[in-house]
Structures are given as C-alpha cells and as structure tokens.
Amino acid sequence: MIRFEQVSVTYADAPGPALSGVDLTVPEGELCLLVGPSGVGKSTLLGAVSGLVPHFTGGTLHGRVTVAGRDTRTHRPRELADVVGTVGQDPLAHFVTDTVEDELAYGMESLGLPQDTMRRRVEETLDLLGLADLRDRPITALSGGQRQRVAIGSVLTTQPRVLVLDEPTSALDPAAAEEVLAVLQRLVHDLGTTVLMAEHRLERVVQYADTVVLLPGPGEPAVVGEPAELMAHSPVHPPVVALGRLAGWSPPPLSVRDARRKAGPLRDRLAGRVPHARPAPGDAEPLGRAAGLTVRRDGTEVLHSVDLAVRPGETVALMGRNGAGKSTLLSAFVGLHQPSSGTVLVDGAVPHRTPPATLLRHVGLVPQEPRDLLYADTVAAECAAADQDAGAAPGSCRELVRRLLPAVSEDTHPRDLSEGQRLVLALAVILTARPPLLLLDEPTRGLDYAAKARLAEVLRGLAADGHGIVLATHDVELAAELADRVVILADGEVVADGPTAEVVVSSPAFAPQVSKVLAPLPWLTVPQVRRALEETG
C-alpha cells in the first residue's frame, strides 16, 4: 500500500539529509508504528506519504514514494487526498471549519462528492467514532480526546485507504488516549485501513502494532520488523520491554498481559522485598499551599475547594483528565488566576498580589509550551536576559545551562534546539532566580525516552537540593519514577492525594506498566526492580 524506494529527503539549507536511504513497504490493512528518537526524521517520513514532503515543505526528495500505486512525485497532496488521510500533531491546527459536522464534511466537499453521499458518510463516521452527541458542537468546546477523534473522523469521511498520524496520543490523558486507540483498532479491523503512525509513548501503542519501523538514528537505515523482534534491540522501548530485557525474557513482552504471563518467577524472586522507601519530606513548613482554593473562569468553576501543600524536597505529580484543572491550579500558584475563594500562599507571598519580579524568587513555572518563555536569538543572550530578570549575578544562568545542557553551543538559536533541550533551557531560565518551588506543566510532551530520562535526572537532583516540585502530567511512567506523592484532580476537585505507590496502583488508568505486571507487589519502575535484583544477586 505504501512503498518507499531508496528515499532520501534533504531540506534546503540543512547540513545533512533529514532522511536517507529508506526502503520500506507497508502492506494493506496493517497498523504500522514508526519509532525512533527525536530528530531522526519521523515527521518527514510521514509527510512524504501524504505528499506534503516535498510539495509543501520544500526540499529535495530522492527515490520514489508510492501510495496505492500513485507516485507522490507526480501527485500533489490534494490529489492524494482521497487515498491518504493525514492528522498532524496538533489537531487544532487541522480544523478548517467551526463545528464538528461541517469539519467531517469538509474533505468530501473538496473532493466534490454528491450531497447524499456526504450526508450518509457523515452519519456513519459520527457513529463509528462515537461523536454523534457532539455533532453540532463548536470545535473549540471539545476536550482533547474528542478533538483528536474529530480530526481522525474528518479525514476518514473521504474513505482514505491509508491513515497517517503523527503522535496521536501524546497530548492526551490515558483515558482519552484509549478512546483514540480504540478507534484506530476498529479502523484496522473493520475497514482494513492501513495506518501508519509515529508515537513517542510506546507503552500506549506498541502492543497494537503489526509492524514496527525503527529509525535508529539520523542517517542510519530504517529497520522494519515484527514489534517483539525489534523491541529486543530498539534504543527506544516502553518500560514493559525494559523489564523483559532485565528479566531476560525473549522475545520481550509487548503488553502487560504477555509480561504477566512470564512474570511468575520474577515475582517469586522479588517476593518479600520492598522498594527502597524515599525519605519522607517530614513536617517542614510547606513551600506552597492552597487551601480551599476555588477559581472561576468565564463563569464556570474550574477549581473547587482544592487543598494542596508542597514541602521542600517533595515531588508532587498532578494528574487527571485533560481539562480537569491541572494547569489552572499551577497558574494559580504563580498568580495568573485570582482565587474567588480560599487562599494560595507561596513561600509566604500571595501570588496574585506580588509583582512578577519578586514572585520569580518564590515560585517558577515552566509552561506547557516552553518556547513561550524564550525570546532571545541565542542561548547566551537568553541567559543574560534571565540573569537580568532574576537579578542574579551575571553568569548564573549560563552556569546552569552548562550543567544541564552540556552539549549545546551558546550560539544556538533556541528554536533550533530539540524539544527536550528547549524544555531544559526554559527550566534553567526559571531556575536562575532560585525559586524554592518549581512547577512544570506537562513537561514530557513530545520528549523521547532518552530526553525524558535526562529530565528525570535533573528534577531528581533539584528535589535533592530541597526544591519543592509539582508536575502536571499525563505521563504515568514519569509520575511513578519521580513523584513522592500523586494528586488526582477530576472536574476541578481533588479526588485522590497520597503516596505515589498507593494512589497509582489502585487505579488502572494511572498505574505504570511495571506495577501492572508485578501486582500485587509494590514495584513501580524498572530501576527499582533492577536495584532489587542487583542486591539479591
């Protein structure tokens, strides 16, 4: 269905090819997963399928890409629109119209299908994706998972034979990601659609893949194979595979279910041991405290009577659905929202009454889009500005950057950094003012496993230095790795608050893979298990 023959892509004024020598065939009806570290050309490869590379992005494509027999060299993206449906990383950037029903019809209108056909297919698609109740809704009023489903639906109505998805679940909470994956499963099983998708969160998707295409590194040839076979050697792999490699299971399990069936002996070895308990934060005075916090925005109560205290050295993970109020809670801590009742105190200061320059020394927030924090043209200039903003000694930010981002030259434009590097730069900028309380909103979105591990290390170091850290995240693995405490928000209320092991294990949606495999034993992460195994010998 999709065939790449010796495909190389070089963008204008790039030092090297973004993709080189890719040979690849995806047969009809397969769910093919594209994996690899950031920056190896996954998005370029996806773009080449829909013809957007090179027709839209520019650059030179050598070799040949054919989709359903059509050569993308001679067919522009619009002429492939009836065989390839493409959904990009941000569904909001994809929408042309303003209501769900119109959005579903848009592609068919472009193809000039007759009215009664359009009507029928819209109804079918609404049912197929479970969107019937939302048909008249404005798109801006939808939740993240609903938006993603509408985006998929909007390309499905033209009945494409190939569906190309770039990180469809990265921005979603676990439940919404499941909704989207269920839809994809259904398309592959019922309609025989060929699905090609790239995703960083392998723990969510790898078990559904029929084939995996691995791009191991920039310039290296693509490897195609069975998921289990590839995962045994892949540099990027989900925790369940890491556990399998640790325990020496071959082939490594891809799903929790496979792993559980093999995990009996491992459980026996681990029985009677408990993970090293993290030092309790003690009864120190909290760095940040919200008490009975209620925030109203546009007439709706986004937070309702929320209590939260963060002590020095403590890492708190804030979890919950998209729109549960996590970001609002973080914003309230930096004074972006005024409480309508209740109080927020950060290090003795009332955030919304403290001038920004002072507040910076009490609390720092790295927003969802770290780019928003960066204004300058070079890393060095950014550091100088940060020193000035924070009133810190010149060079303090540069010192932090050198420590956190050793590989980055100071003349780099922040835009040319990878997602992970940009996040750490933003973190360094915030840390320049030495705020005792540090908030991060969805820090692992778009990060590959390596970048995530580096970030976890940095944050662990900060917590050890006595920073209080709050992470709002959908990433259950990150929470299990880092957090001492997990707080779950639902519809603006705290519904669970307790030590990570207790909260996370009791909820299937938020339990990390290792905990699901080794339940009822209290292990959460692969490093914990590794340490225990090393100690037993």
Place this chain on the structure above:
Amino acid sequence: MSTARRGALHAGAWWLWALGLAAAASRTTNPLLLGLLIAVAGYVVAARRTQAPWARSYGAFLKLGLVVLGIRLVFAVFLGSPIPGTRVLFTLPEVPLPEWARGVRIGGAVTAEGLVFALYDGLKLATLLICVGAANALASPARLLKSLPGALYEAGVAVVVAMTFAPHLVADVQRLRAARRLRGRPDRGVRALLQVGLPVLEGALERSVALAAAMDARGYGRTARVPRAVRLTTSVLTLGGLLGVCAGSYGLLAAEGAGFGLPVLLLGLAAALGGLFLGRRRSVRSRYRPDRWGVRAWLVSGSGAAVAGLMIWAGEYAPQALHPPAVPLTAPELPLWPAASVLLGLLPVFVTPAPPLAPREGKEARTPRDPSRAREPWASQGPRAPREARPLSPSEGPGTQGPPDRRTSQGPQASPNPQPARSPRHSQDPQAAPNPRSQPHESHEPLASRTPRAPHADGVPLSKESEESRESAQ
C-alpha cells in the same frame, strides 16, 4: 432525502436583517430611536444566538461601539465642534496654531450643543457597529461562505480563516503575557503588549502554515479539467466585466458621459456574472447541507428591509423627529410611527426557533449525557470502543442504513458517480470502491458489540487472584 439542516436559518437572512437595521440607524440621529434599534438588535441576539464561538463576538462589538462613542466625544472636546453653541460648559486652554492651520482648533470653549451633536453622531456610528455585531453573532461566517458562488469560494475561505484566527491571536497574546510574568517581567502595560507582538506573529504564521498544509492534504484546491476555450472565456468575461463595471460607474458619477454609464455598467455586471458562472466549472467542490432560503429567511430578511424602508419613508414625512436639532438644545422626542416601525425588527424572535441549549463551555466541556465522560478516570480498563457509540436503531436518524423510504428516494447507492469524469488518475474514486461501511449486516447490531477483539493488553486483569491461581496451576 433532505440534506438541509432543520431549524437553521440561512446565514444571509440574518445579515440582511442586520443591514436593514443598520440602514435605518444611518437615517436618524434621534438618540431614542437609536437606543430602540440597539435594544431590538440586542434582544434578538440574546434570544437567538447559539453557544458557538462567533456568537460571543457580540460583546466585543458592543465595547467597540462604546469606544467609538468615546472617541467621538473626546474629539469634540479637544478639537471643538462646527456647531455654533451658546451654552459654554467649560473652556480649555487653546493652543495657538500657525496661520496655515486656520480652521483647525485645539482646545477652546466646549459647548453643550457641540457635545450633544457629537453624542448623537457617535451614537449613530455605534449603532451601525452593533448591528453588524448582531449579524456576526447570529450567523456563522462559515455558513455564509457556503452560500457564495463557487468561483468566489477560495477568496471566501481566506476571509473565514482570517476570522477564526482572531480568537487564536487573542489567546496567544494572553498566553505570552502570562509567560512574561513567569520570566518576572511586568505583564501589564503597553510595553508588555508590544514585546509579545513578535512571538505572537511568529505563532500566527506557523499556525497558518500548518493549516495550509492540512487543507492541502485534505484536498483543498482540487480543480477539474476544463477545456482551454472555456478557461479563456472565463478570464475574458471576468476581466472584461470588471472593467465594464469600473467604466460604467465612472460614467454614472462623472459629469460627462452619463448617457453610456448605465448600459456599460449593466453589461459589465452581466459579463462578470457570466465569468463567475463559468468559473464554477473549474471547481469540483460540492456543498454539504447548504442552507435553504425558506419562508423564515424571507420573513427575517423582510423584517429588516421593512425597518429600513419605513425609516427612509419616515425621513420624508417627519425629518424633524428623526434629526432632533442640537441648536437650540431641546430634549429629543420619541416619534410614534418610526418607533413602531423599528419594533418590526423583533419579528425574527417570533419566527425562528430557539437555539438548542448548549452544554457548558470551555475545554473541559462535558455533557452529562455522555457516559464515557461520566466515568472516573481510573475506572477504564484497556482500549475499547468509545462508549458513546450508541446502538443504531432505525428510528435514530440516517445511519448506515436509513429507513426504506429514504433509501429509495436516494436512489441506488451503487449507481455510478454522478460527478463528471475527472482526470484519469482519479479513477480510484472512493465512490467506485465498494463501501465497506454500508454492508447491511453491520447496521442494526449495537456498535459496542463490534469492538475489535484487541489483544487484551494494557488493562489490569480484573481478578488478579484467579489469574494467579491459574498460573500457579500451570
């Protein structure tokens, strides 16, 4: 088979209604009549607007109207007014201006008459703006676009995309100002706004490129093959027509050549329309559920036209009442008949259906009816079909297989594509392929039961004990 939306009013009708009110407003400076017009427009908007994002623009237009009124008054205070007033309220120090700037005055005496005149004038402008805002709030811009002739579609898309970008820009500005605060820089004030300007523009540019890519990949701009002769004729007709319109209007407006003005104008118009009509053949687009111009649309647009017409007529029989003089200062009176005619503008409230009650707004909007959302986040176990996929019963609207009458009226679905044959490489038209979703056996079965049997993957086993006992048995 009905493809039009039930209950939806043609977007053009709302615009005609609002333009009628605006035309009426432009004919009077009586503040009472203008106030009545604003009240009528406001009431209709309050009663008939939906929860859609564009409907929220009404508030912005109201504020804009107030700003215009304020600016008009400020100008009247500082720059003086041409109205010869006698009641001096206060006197500002006058800035002496050089000889060549005679006729311009800065500062000086501010008279009550001048202010009242400016107030009436500003109120008229504000009313015009509010009427436009009402149309904006009531009619979806995208729906209006659908009513444009096919050849103008692409230009229309640009307009609509630009309009949907405005809210995004506002959100970007808010987000970036918040980010400034996070860097410890002041987030209020003009300077803060200016400094986020560049990042906002950058973001807008990136978003528009992403949207353009998405639109391209979704088939925007596909064209049909038309013979060269037709293409040429289209261009000649359109260009020639526009030239004719220009020449004709010049002829009409200029002193000489009034004789040929009108015929040339009409000829040009006809040619341009012909060009548009031919141009449609190049576009392959079809329209999904276009709005029909029905009785309600006639009534709504008619009510606007009636308000405008009656007000223009009133300008002939009662010019004094419509333009209360500022000199000498008198209290304006509410003329009975013009006021009654303005009330005709309330007709849409009676002839159009009330908008459906929309759910809570905001990104966390969740309908209580939506069961998959009601569940607690940790109550979900592994992928499965979204729960809101309800079983399709035949009575529930057209699904994969509608009721029989609908099917027959629709004609055999496997009939050849009625579209004119396109270029040969489109031979893989999705129409030609058998539609895998319309297989009859699928339609009456509850959708949930057709969930693919995924390899039971990520879910926590429901009873851990039983599974463990099974394993130990092995």
